Amino acid sequence: MTDLTTLANSCSLVELGARQRAQALLDTGTFRELLDPFQRVMSPWLARQGVVPQADDGVVIAKGLLNGLPVVIAAIEGAFQGGSLGEVGGAKMAGALELAAEDNRNGVPTRAVLLLETGGVRLQEANLGLAAIADIHAAIVDLQQYQPVVGVVAGSVGCFGGMSIAAGLCSYLVVTREARLGLNGPQVIEQEAGLEEYDSRDRPFIWSLTGGEQRFASGLADRYVADDVVQIQQHISELLQQGLPARRRSQQAALFLHRLAQLDTEPQIEPATVRDLYRGERS
Amino acid sequence: MSSYSLRGLHWFQALSAGAKMLEGLPPSLRVADAELGGKAARFIAVVADPHNRFPRARNGEVGLLEGWGLASAVDELIAADQDKPCKRAVIAIVDVPSQAYGRREEALGIHQALAGAADSYARARLAGHAVIGLLVGKAMSGAFLAHGYQANRLIALRDPGVMVHAMGKASAARVTLRSVEELETLAASVPPMAYDIDSYASLGLLWETLSVEQIERPTANDVARVTECLGLAVADVAGGIRDLSSRLGATNREASSKVRQLLRAQW
Amino acid sequence: METLSFEFPAGQPPRGRTLVGCVGSGDLEVLIEPGQAGKLTIAVQTSVNGSEQRWQHLFARMFEGQAYPAMAIEIHDFGATPGVVRLRLEQGFEEIGHD
Numbered sequence: 001m002t003d004l005t006t007l008a009n010s011c012s013l014v015e016l017g018a019r020q021r022a023q024a025l026l027d028t029g030t031f032r033e034l035l036d037p038f039q040r041v042m043s044p045w046l047a048r049q050g051v052v053p054q055a056d057d058g059v060v061i062a063k064g065l066l067n068g069l070p071v072v073i074a075a076i077e078g079a080f081q082g083g084s085l086g087e088v089g090g091a092k093m094a095g096a097l098e099l100a101a102e103d104n105r106n107g108v109p110t111r112a113v114l115l116l117e118t119g120g121v122r123l124q125e126a127n128l129g130l131a132a133i134a135d136i137h138a139a140i141v142d143l144q145q146y147q148p149v150v151g152v153v154a155g156s157v158g159c160f161g162g163m164s165i166a167a168g169l170c171s172y173l174v175v176t177r178e179a180r181l182g183l184n185g186p187q188v189i190e191q192e193a194g195l196e197e198y199d200s201r202d203r204p205f206i207w208s209l210t211g212g213e214q215r216f217a218s219g220l221a222d223r224y225v226a227d228d229v230v231q232i233q234q235h236i237s238e239l240l241q242q243g244l245p246a247r248r249r250s251q252q253a254a255l256f257l258h259r260l261a262q263l264d265t266e267p268q269i270e271p272a273t274v275r276d277l278y279r280g281e282r283s
Numbered sequence: 284m285s286s287y288s289l290r291g292l293h294w295f296q297a298l299s300a301g302a303k304m305l306e307g308l309p310p311s312l313r314v315a316d317a318e319l320g321g322k323a324a325r326f327i328a329v330v331a332d333p334h335n336r337f338p339r340a341r342n343g344e345v346g347l348l349e350g351w352g353l354a355s356a357v358d359e360l361i362a363a364d365q366d367k368p369c370k371r372a373v374i375a376i377v378d379v380p381s382q383a384y385g386r387r388e389e390a391l392g393i394h395q396a397l398a399g400a401a402d403s404y405a406r407a408r409l410a411g412h413a414v415i416g417l418l419v420g421k422a423m424s425g426a427f428l429a430h431g432y433q434a435n436r437l438i439a440l441r442d443p444g445v446m447v448h449a450m451g452k453a454s455a456a457r458v459t460l461r462s463v464e465e466l467e468t469l470a471a472s473v474p475p476m477a478y479d480i481d482s483y484a485s486l487g488l489l490w491e492t493l494s495v496e497q498i499e500r501p502t503a504n505d506v507a508r509v510t511e512c513l514g515l516a517v518a519d520v521a522g523g524i525r526d527l528s529s530r531l532g533a534t535n536r537e538a539s540s541k542v543r544q545l546l547r548a549q550w
Numbered sequence: 551m552e553t554l555s556f557e558f559p560a561g562q563p564p565r566g567r568t569l570v571g572c573v574g575s576g577d578l579e580v581l582i583e584p585g586q587a588g589k590l591t592i593a594v595q596t597s598v599n600g601s602e603q604r605w606q607h608l609f610a611r612m613f614e615g616q617a618y619p620a621m622a623i624e625i626h627d628f629g630a631t632p633g634v635v636r637l638r639l640e641q642g643f644e645e646i647g648h649d
Contacts, residue, residue, distance in 0.1 A: 017572055034549045037569050037581060041545065044538050049469060050551040052597045052626050054573040055581055061546065079574030087475070091542035098526070098543070099550050121424070121449040123459050128475040128536060130424065130449045131488050134432040137398075138527050141405035162428050162449075168398025183394040183425055184384050188454055192384040193339060209390045220392045249395060250402035253354035257309075260347055260391070265336045269387045277391075 014155045014178050014227045018060045018077035021115050021154070024229045025073065025236065026064035034061045035092060043086050045125045054080045059089035061096045063110075067237035071111045072096050078117030078157030085118060085163065086125035090132020097139035097149075104146035111147045111240050112140075114170065115154065119185060120161015133162035140169045144248065148172060150239050153179040153212065154227060160185050169250050172239040174232065175212035175221040182210040208271045218278040220249070287331035287342040290420040290444070290499060291378030295328035297501045298374070298510065302326075305356060309348040311335055314356045316371065320514030324372040325360050327353065329379055329430055339385030345426040346383030350396025353430055357403035361410055372413040372517045375404070377431040378420030381451070397429035404433035413520035415513055418480075419498065422447045435529070436490040436516040439480050440509075442498045446478045447488075474535045487533025490516060553595050554602050558613040560590035560620040568645040571638045578627040578635060582642045585622035596627035608632050612639065621646070 013021055023031045035041055037055035046053045058080040062073045074093040076083045085093070096112070103110040121129035140149050151170035153159045155178025159167050164183050167173055175181065184192075186200035199205060208214060216224035223235045259277050295313045302317035305325075311332035316323050331343035340346030345353075357373060364370045383393060408414045416422075416431035418439040427447060431437070439445050450458065456466045470476040474485050484492055493512055495505040531540050563584035571579045585591055590613060594605055623639075630638070 019569075035542065035545055037579075038567060038583065039545070041538070041542060045473060045475065047551065047595070049473065052551055052573055052595050052628055054579055054626055055569070055624075063550075077572060079572045079577070081573075087536070087538050088542055091539040092546065095543040095546040099546060123450060123455050124473075124476065126449040126455070126476045127447055127483055127486060127488075128539070130428070130432075130447070131486065131530065131536070132539065134428055135527055135530075137401045137428065138405050138408075138433060141402055142409060142526065145409070162425060164394035165398045165401055165425065165428055168392075168395040169402055181394065182389045183382060183397065184389065188450075188458070189384045189386075189389065191454060191457065192381075193386075197339070198384075198386050198389075209386070215392075218392070220395055248402075250354075250398040251358075253351045253358060253399050253403070256351045256396065256399065257348070257355060260351070263391075265338075265387065269390045271390065274390050274392075 011228045011230070013229050013232050014176065017079065018075035018115065022060050022062040022073045022075045025113070025233050026062065026066055027068065030064035032063050034063065034096070041088055043088050043125065045086060045128070049124050051124060057086060057088040057092070058083065059092045061092050066113065066233065066240065069111060069237070069240050070109060071113050071240070072100050073113045073115065075115035076118045081122055083118035083157045084120065084122030085129050085132055086122040087128040087132060090129055090136065094132055094135035094139050097136065097143055101139065101143040101146065104143070109147055112143055112149045113236055114149065114151045114166070116151055116159040116163055116167055117154070117157040118159055118161070118163045119157065120163050130162060133166065136166050137169055140166060144171055144244060148240060148242070148244050150174065150236050152232065152236065153181055154232065155179045171245055171248050172223070173221040174223040174225055174235050174239070175215055176225055176227045177212050178227055179212035180207065180210045181212070181215050181221070214271055218274045220278070288378050288380065288420050291328040291343065291376050292330040293500050294376050294417070294419045295326055295330070297506045298376070299326040308356055309352040311340065311349050312352045312356060319372060319374070319510065319517065322369070322371070324374055324517070326374045326376060327356055328376040329353070337383065337385070337387055339388060340383040343379060344381050344383040345379050345397065345429050346388055347391055347393055347396045350393065350400045350429050354399035354403040357407050360412065361403070361407050364412070370410060370412040372415060373404070373407055374513060375414065375416045375431045375434060377416055377418045377422045377427065379423060379426035379430055380421045381423045382425035397425055400429035401433055408433060408435055409525050411525065413517040415516045417509070417513065418445050418447070420444055423451070424449050435520045435525070437488060438491045438493065438512055438516060439484070439489050440498055441480060441492050441494045443479070444498065445480050447483045448478055452478070485533065485535045487536050488530045551595060551597055552599050552601065554605055555594070556592040556606065556609050558590040558609070560585070560588060560618050562587055562620060564619040564621060564646045566646050568642050570642045570645065573626045573628045576629055576631070576634065578625055578630040578638055580638045580642045581624040582646055583622045585620040587620050590618050590621050590623070592623040592625065594625045594627060597629055598627070604632065608635060612636065
């Protein structure tokens with residue numbers, strides 16, 4: 001379905017769409033898409049609001065091998081509606097993770113890789129997007145009873161909203177310099193809290209707080225990788241082979257509460273403060 | 284009238300009357316083990332703390348301390364009941380206006396703190412604890428994902444002040460490039476976009492809705508009614524499936540079921 | 551949003567099917583599948599209202615008097631320029647040819 005010569009010559013993952021990203025990361029010839037776009041399972045909510053739908057609703061689910069390991073990849077298309085999750089796309093991701101967990105209960109060691117380029121809930125499907133994201137959270141935790149879930153935020157949309165929580169639930173998180181990771185989008189924070197608190201137009205400021213490099217340096221991501229297909233695939237493969245971490249980041253409440261207790265919250269915060277506070281005891 | 288909601292606090296106090304509070308948690312959390320239908324259950328509420336060390340989380344928002352604090356309160360329960368055949372139920376009393384929006388929050392990884400809370404609630408459910416979400420006020424977006432949305436069963440009180448949504452109206456209008464009026468018109472015809480609890484109920488996500496006499500300050504009747512309903516919810520969960528599949532099946536959420544059926548057939 | 555449909559005479563159906571593009575800003579998604587022998591059909595969903603004439607001209611220039619295979623083409627358009635539409639269609643035809 002894809003122009004293979006373009007794929008072979010491209011090293012950047014960020015420049016690829018969701019389907020090509022999944023194809024690029026899986027071992028050659030092993031990519032098998034589920035609920036492919038020709039099945040046209042599209043959003044039942046967008047067209048009635050006058051919004052053009054996409055045939056795959058912006059989420060690609062593919063099974064295959066990654067360096068020989070059985071995986072299911074769920075990739076979000078950041079270019080479609082800002083990578084927002086609606087009912088169908090959300091159910092595709094949740095359902096795939098649920099089936100991966102079921103595989104493991106039946107003795108098949110399916111792992112999951114999530115390619116996250118998303119603003120979070122699709123507001124045109126609001127509560128169904130939110131419910132789907134809760135299902136995704138549930139399924140990520142369930143699957144990690146058996147196998148790791150690797151999240152990848154490559155860029156260029158970044159990972160926000162309820163899906164940033166999904167990123168926080170993963171066994172491991174891989175980021176590039178192009179990645180941004182945060183709960184709230186800059187414009188919403190500025191609107192809620194004011195310009196002085198958060199200037200959404202000050203790009204260097206936003207990157208210094210939520211960019212991939214800062215997240216890695218603060219221990220909120222596990223790998224900081226160049227935007228290169230081969231290198232990203234290599235890191236995912238290593239992490240999958242490591243198996244489950246002793247304690248994933250979202251299981252370290254005591255450690256984070258201890259760190260936060262040491263912070264002077266009076267002055268406004270600087271990126272270096274976060275690095276100092278969180279570095280040291282790297283998880 | 285205070286600038287923040289007191290519903291969560293009042294319902295917590297009413298439902299856990301006389302019980303000893305769990306200590307060592309941030310002041311914005313109320314956690315106590317009280318009796319529910321003859322068994323112990325853990326009641327958890329996020330309440331406004333006007334002196335919160337984090338200034339953007341002083342009105343009951345779920346912020347860094349709240350996310351990690353919730354995780355810690357639930358983790359403690361999972362550990363304590365680990366070897367017990369009968370696991371205590373967890374009742375999340377939900378009255379959360381939003382997640383905290385601020386520079387400190389983003390910088391320090393509020394997404395990770397909320398992941399901590401969601402993770403603990405989900406693990407409690409998987410470990411066999413009945414987790415019940417009781418919606419007495421707002422249940423907004425990331426705040427609800429962290430506190431309540433991982434429950435086996437969701438119960439909402441019928442009241443205009445009880446609402447579930449992904450984003451407040453003003454912000455949602457701006458992000459979708461609509462006026463608030465346009466948004467409201469649309470919401471009236473698109474159930475997942477609506478802010479009222481009946482539209483939300485039509486999505487099949489609620490196990491029960493209940494009317495009460497005084498939602499702001501529950502009466503003895505209200506407490507008896509809600510306690511009974513919570514007990515039934517806990518009994519309904521007992522020994523059953525531990526995932527969230529009981530939320531599927533409503534006509535207004537048909538695609539969620541269809542996608543799962545097709546995925547399974549093609550897996 | 552508008553839903554439009556077009557039809558042109560065509561040859562035999564191709565064997566393959568393909569998808570190119572994405573419903574992103576200024577772009578479009580094109581799904582091409584084998585159609586009914588003798589017919590090339592195009593169904594367009596576009597975010598741009600009042601654009602039927604523009605699509606008609608574009609397709610007429612591309613397909614009239616040409617011997618294209620019988621394809622069922624579905625387009626989800628998010629404000630692509632005629633140049634981008636043509637580029638995506640040609641990309642799709644090339645992939646159909648390769649498959």
